Amino acid sequence: MCGRITLSTPAARLIELFQLTDFPRMDPHYNIAPTHLVICIRSQENEKQAIPMRWGLVPSWAKDLSIGNRMINARSETAAEKPSFRKAWTHRRCLIPVDGFYEWEKPAKPGSKQKQPWLIHAADNTPFVLAGLWESWQPPESTGETVLTCSILTTSANADMSPIHDRMPVIIPPEHHATWLSASTTTSQLTELTQPAADGILTRYRVSTAVNKATFDSPECIAPLADTESTDLQLF
DNA sequence: CCAGACGTTGTT
DNA sequence: GTCTGG
DNA sequence: CCAGACGTTGTT
């Protein structure tokens, strides 16, 4: 779950949301896939910074970048114990702003229909912030540049998501951003912050199956179909 | 001791 | 790097 | 997450 996201919110608005002075230059993208860059906000020596990172966490011991291809999500319930995630869980948490994310609903009857893609977004059409872990990876033999990578944490679905899926990304509301990024946050606080989001904050609409093939920076792929559950989404 | 895994989702 | 399984 | 490949030898 949570294997595609969108981010077209202008940098100025994200600067305001995170109270930053600097922000990386990024064009709007409507179909961000694993291995693409996502924006991560991390706290580095008490300095908050927004940095593009490769989506798919590559543990420091990995011999190959491709290991990150299946590390796009981390279960919040078990990340503290998993060898690939536990150091990041303790020391390298980050925030990942999105406009929304895609979820592919399985066909009700097996073998019948095609999967239905939905775009899930905030009910109030504002960008929102996912909980992530990040890692720094150095290619073996010192050949090539250090690569920053990240993973999106998941938790069980809230009432908004459960009709189409049993998991959802962890969402961190603005009042908890600082706690999530702080190095002194306790285990019990982390458990609290990774609970499913409050019911009612998300809504969704059907998108064309063309989302699969759309280029990832085209707004076409988030155009709602006629049969839609919310009609008031605006581009940011 | 060394060798091999190290992950999630969803589906069966 | 660190843990698990053989 | 989906889309697309899924193989080797030898020759150019």
Place this chain on the structure above:
DNA sequence: GTCTGG
């Protein structure tokens, strides 16, 4: 069917 690449 299952893995890899994006």
